[in-house]
Amino acid sequence: MGQGVTIQSVERAFRILGCFAGSIPELGITDISRQMGLGKSTIYGLVNTLVQEGYLEQNPENKCYRLGLKLFEMGCIVQERMDIRELAKPYLKELSACFKMTVHMGLYKDYEVVYIDKVDAPDTRIVYSQVGKRAPMYCTGIGKAVLAELEQREIEFLLEGQKREPLTPHTLTAKDDILRELEGIRQRGYAIDNEEVELGLKCVASAIYDYQGKPAAAISISSSAVRMTEEQIREASCRLKKAAEDISRKLGYRGS
Amino acid sequence: MGQGVTIQSVERAFRILGCFAGSIPELGITDISRQMGLGKSTIYGLVNTLVQEGYLEQNPENKCYRLGLKLFEMGCIVQERMDIRELAKPYLKELSACFKMTVHMGLYKDYEVVYIDKVDAPDTRIVYSQVGKRAPMYCTGIGKAVLAELEQREIEFLLEGQKREPLTPHTLTAKDDILRELEGIRQRGYAIDNEEVELGLKCVASAIYDYQGKPAAAISISSSAVRMTEEQIREASCRLKKAAEDISRKLGYRGS
DNA sequence: AACATCGTTCGGTATTATAGAACAATCAGG
DNA sequence: CCTGATTGTTCTATAATACCGAACGATGTT
Numbered sequence: 222m223g224q225g226v227t228i229q230s231v232e233r234a235f236r237i238l239g240c241f242a243g244s245i246p247e248l249g250i251t252d253i254s255r256q257m258g259l260g261k262s263t264i265y266g267l268v269n270t271l272v273q274e275g276y277l278e279q280n281p282e283n284k285c286y287r288l289g290l291k292l293f294e295m296g297c298i299v300q301e302r303m304d305i306r307e308l309a310k311p312y313l314k315e316l317s318a319c320f321k322m323t324v325h326m327g328l329y330k331d332y333e334v335v336y337i338d339k340v341d342a343p344d345t346r347i348v349y350s351q352v353g354k355r356a357p358m359y360c361t362g363i364g365k366a367v368l369a370e371l372e373q374r375e376i377e378f379l380l381e382g383q384k385r386e387p388l389t390p391h392t393l394t395a396k397d398d399i400l401r402e403l404e405g406i407r408q409r410g411y412a413i414d415n416e417e418v419e420l421g422l423k424c425v426a427s428a429i430y431d432y433q434g435k436p437a438a439a440i441s442i443s444s445s446a447v448r449m450t451e452e453q454i455r456e457a458s459c460r461l462k463k464a465a466e467d468i469s470r471k472l473g474y475r476g477s
Numbered sequence: 478m479g480q481g482v483t484i485q486s487v488e489r490a491f492r493i494l495g496c497f498a499g500s501i502p503e504l505g506i507t508d509i510s511r512q513m514g515l516g517k518s519t520i521y522g523l524v525n526t527l528v529q530e531g532y533l534e535q536n537p538e539n540k541c542y543r544l545g546l547k548l549f550e551m552g553c554i555v556q557e558r559m560d561i562r563e564l565a566k567p568y569l570k571e572l573s574a575c576f577k578m579t580v581h582m583g584l585y586k587d588y589e590v591v592y593i594d595k596v597d598a599p600d601t602r603i604v605y606s607q608v609g610k611r612a613p614m615y616c617t618g619i620g621k622a623v624l625a626e627l628e629q630r631e632i633e634f635l636l637e638g639q640k641r642e643p644l645t646p647h648t649l650t651a652k653d654d655i656l657r658e659l660e661g662i663r664q665r666g667y668a669i670d671n672e673e674v675e676l677g678l679k680c681v682a683s684a685i686y687d688y689q690g691k692p693a694a695a696i697s698i699s700s701s702a703v704r705m706t707e708e709q710i711r712e713a714s715c716r717l718k719k720a721a722e723d724i725s726r727k728l729g730y731r732g733s
Numbered sequence: 734a735a736c737a738t739c740g741t742t743c744g745g746t747a748t749t750a751t752a753g754a755a756c757a758a759t760c761a762g763g
Numbered sequence: 764c765c766t767g768a769t770t771g772t773t774c775t776a777t778a779a780t781a782c783c784g785a786a787c788g789a790t791g792t793t
Contacts, residue, residue, distance in 0.1 A: 225741090226522040227529060228781065230750065234487040235530040238551065246558050250771055260752045265772065266482040267750095273483060274491040275587075284759095284771060288555045290586055293593070295494065296552015297609020299544045302502050330546055331531075337549070353553020481772085484750070486781060506740055516783050521741065523781095540740060540790095 233257070234267050238276060238288070247285040296353075305429070305438060306338050308471050312464040313340045313440065320457055322444040325351065325424075327363035329437055332379050334364045342444070359385050359399055360392050362414035362426030363439040369406035370428045370436035376403065392417045411458040412439075416446055423449040425457045427465040432473030440465055489513070490523045494532060494544070503541040552609075561685070561694060562594050564727050568720040569596045569696065576713055578700040581607065581680075583619035585693055588635050590620045598700070615641050615655055616648050618670035618682030619695040625662035626684045626692035632659065648673045667714040668695075672702055679705040681713045683721040688729030696721055 240248060240256050250268060254261045268286060271277040275291030300306065309326055317324040317340040327334040336351040358364035358379060368376060385394040393399050406412045414424040424443030431437040442457045443449075449457075469476070496504060496512050506524060510517045524542060527533040531547030556562065565582055573580040573596040583590040592607045614620035614635060624632060641650040649655050662668045670680040680699030687693040698713045699705075705713075725732070 225525045225529075226781095228486050228490070228522050228526045229779095230484050230486050230781085231490040231523060231526045232530065234484070234490070235526075235532065242551065242554055251769085261771080262753075262773080263751055266484050267487060269481045269772095270484045270487045270491075273481075274488065276491065288551065288558070290555070290584070290591055292548065292551045293555040293559075294552075294591065294609045294611070295498065295544065295548045296550075296555065298498055299546070299549040299552070300609075301606065302544070303549075328546070335546055335550065350557065353550045353556075355550070482750095485748090486750085507738080517740080518742080518784080519782055525741095 230267065233259070233263075234271060237264065237267055237271065238292075241277075241286075241288045247280060247283070247287045249283075249285045253286075303337060305468070305472060309429075309440065309468050310338065312468060313338060316340075316440070316442055316460060316464060317342060319460065320442055320444075320453070322442050322448070322457075325363060325441045325443065327356070327361075327367075327439055327441070329367045329439075332358065332382070334358060334361060334367065334439075336363075337438075356418075357383070357385070359383075359394070360388060360414070360417045362412050362424040362441040362443065365402065365406060365414070366412035366426040366428045366439040366441070367436045369403040369412065370430075376400075388418050389416055389420050391415055391420075409458070410462050413454065414441075414443070421446050423454075425449075425454055425461055427458070427461045429465050429472070430469040430474040430476060432475075434474060434476055437472070440468070486523065489515070489519075490527060493520070493523055493527065494548075497533075497542075497544045503536060503539070503543045505539075505541045509542075559593060561724070561728060565685075565696065565724050566594065568724055569594060572596075572696075572698055572716060572720060573598060575716065576698055576700075576709070578698050578704070578713075581619060581697045581699065583612070583617075583623075583695055583697070585623045585695075588614065588638070590614060590617060590623065590695075592619075593694075612674075613639070613641070615639075615650070616644060616670070616673045618668050618680040618697040618699065621658065621662060621670070622668040622682040622684045622695040622697070623692045625659040625668065626686075632656075644674050645672055645676050647671055647676075665714070666718050669710065670697075670699070677702050679710075681705075681710055681717055683714070683717045685721050685728070686725040686730040686732060688731075690730060690732055693728070696724070 236257060237253055240253055250261055250264055253268065254264045257264060268277060272279055275289045277286045278289040279286050306326070313324045313326060321342055321344065323342045323345065324340045325336055326338045327336045334356045336354050336356065339352055341348060356364060358368045368379065380396050380399060387394050393402055411425055411427045414426065416423060422443060423446045424441045426439050426441035428436040429438040429440065440461065442461055492513060493509055496509055506517055506520055509524065510520045513520060524533060528535055531545045533542045534545040535542050562582070569580045569582060577598055577600065579598045579601065580596045581592055582594045583592045590612045592610050592612065595608055597604060612620060614624045624635065636652050636655060643650050649658055667681055667683045670682065672679060678699060679702045680697045682695050682697035684692040685694040685696065696717065698717055
């Protein structure tokens, strides 16, 4: 992680931004000061700079701070430049429309999955949005689909390095179980999340490869467990694999 | 602008991020160094820190840097917390479906408009996305709708402070012309962009008020000039005003 | 093969961020 | 209405820290 030169005050500034990623959207100077373990005046200067740059804004009523619009603006720019996202969008839409289920796309980044897009099922009422969120590799459909296709060294490293918690009774946490599961994924060409992250929720996922042949992302079709029958899984996995292959090819992948 | 304490290195770090907001998505150390007018080693340290925090990432091929995924993640969080956005979404969808035109929502921020959401017309092929972008007040529908409802002092200050360029032959730039236009907007209750920002593009816009009664945002219906007939403008403005009022009321506005 | 340009490293210097105490403003409770 | 404990903010001395210029090795170009 921490390699090379680090400018202390800049690092601190971003750690302050990180404080606002939690569940509490508004924080005061004292809150931040406590959370960071630094003096109030130090935080004050940093926060002031963040406000000037538009990355934080101050609620004039209670003097508390919250994340600023600039982050939204910059986030939009990043979004526009993610060509894999634009490229995959029509496939996601088609899959969602075809199966009337929710479709996700996740990027492999820093040994985790970052959800970068989704298309909700047409009948979705409550939207439990995941876009922008991170998720672990070992128990999500998208995570496992990517994990299975990584180099053996990287798989080992990944499974060694992180602790795994059982999110449901179905979650695999033992290293051997996961390795066996990954072997199955490689043979089938797609991964299944069998209520491993949330009870009553199943999904099918398939990996997307970049021009170097490395798994860079994955797409998934998810639905309530009752609707996701064996029959549906067969059909969905087939269409999903086809879509993932097409996207990979458009990214410059020349493989199987 | 620059009030209070400023931490130099933090300010510089964010100015570096700003360099990537332009049209060139990848920059090298030397590029940034030139653009910032600072030594390479100074930039190197700052960029390194930005990479460590995930706000920049390095392309391993050409060693160049680009905006990092962390900005996307943080942008998504900001997006989630914009309650006005969630609140207005159904109205935008309905307006778009009803008129088969594109609907935008813009926030008033720092004497400019920031587009925070849109719903494309159903038949839209090319998507010239504006979400996340800023736009001037004096010539856009959303900008004028908000501008007209600001306090006279603020209007004066705003019109004094910025230079206005005619984007099309229809753009109003003279202060007196604009003041007269704003008077008309206040009387009608909605603003019209009559090909003032792009030839062949018209739009109707109406302001949204926050709980303090101040204009905080606006929504607009836009379409090609040929489709936007007098008849359409009458109907659209009527529905638009109704929607804007409803949204304002949900934000806590208690007014006319 | 010489040259130019790139990203990166190094170390002395003094600018700059830091921390702690004091400030005014606000709020809660008696 | 006053007290007392918060809050965000300002100030200042200190020394830690970010800065710069020059040098490095690696690429790629002429």
